[in-house]
Amino acid sequence: MNRSIAAALLITACTVFIGCATARKGPAYSHEQEFRRQLAETTPVREYGYTVKELRFSEDYRKALVVFTHTNNQPGLDNSQRRPNWEFNLALDDFGRYRGMAMQPFYTPGTANTPPIYITVAMSNK
Numbered sequence: 775m776n777r778s779i780a781a782a783l784l785i786t787a788c789t790v791f792i793g794c795a796t797a798r799k800g801p802a803y804s805h806e807q808e809f810r811r812q813l814a815e816t817t818p819v820r821e822y823g824y825t826v827k828e829l830r831f832s833e834d835y836r837k838a839l840v841v842f843t844h845t846n847n848q849p850g851l852d853n854s855q856r857r858p859n860w861e862f863n864l865a866l867d868d869f870g871r872y873r874g875m876a877m878q879p880f881y882t883p884g885t886a887n888t889p890p891i892y893i894t895v896a897m898s899n900k
Contacts, residue, residue: 800835800866801897809838809872812895818842818860822878827859838864838872840893862893871896 802809810826818824824842831838844857857880864874872895878888 801870802831802838802872803835805897809895813840816893817891824860836866840864864893864895870898
């Protein structure tokens, strides 16, 4: 009888431990299309002609790496006509928003100081 009780307690403890160890996924998990749709409405795309080149999430979907590439970056262009890729690291806040900021990776004529560009992607916590 003691062995069966000990075995039952051990199985219960393992179940609780494994259940607690499972990481909760961020709200972008399985909603990548909505995430991409909102990225298509951001400043790098609308105002500077960039497109989303790469989108990667951390294992728990609490951080995202977004790499934008410029539409003029085609083979055969010389370096003076190309714009560098633009990377943003977005982090999930407590309100279901992925937020991040990056400086422009290129010079804008007529500006002494280029302000940072902020990106926010709002996902509902479902």
